[in-house]
Amino acid sequence: MSEEPKSDAPLNPDFLAMLVCPESHKPLVQKGNRLLCKESGKAYRIEDGIPILLIDEAERISDAELATL
Numbered sequence: 001m002s003e004e005p006k007s008d009a010p011l012n013p014d015f016l017a018m019l020v021c022p023e024s025h026k027p028l029v030q031k032g033n034r035l036l037c038k039e040s041g042k043a044y045r046i047e048d049g050i051p052i053l054l055i056d057e058a059e060r061i062s063d064a065e066l067a068t069l
Helices: 013-018 063-067
Strands: 029-031 034-037 042-047
Antiparallel strands (some): 029 034, 034 042
């Protein structure tokens, strides 16, 4: 019986390296269960290990969180 991945588990580094922000086309950084883009200021959620890279569903990153990227 296989174990389901946790929603906040790190993505495979090779897979993460292939992902880019759909708006800025810049690399993404994983923080918990979200992928963050400094250039666009958007955060994309990860559900069941699957990045949801839809601009319309992205959240705006707070200025305080942007400063930590």
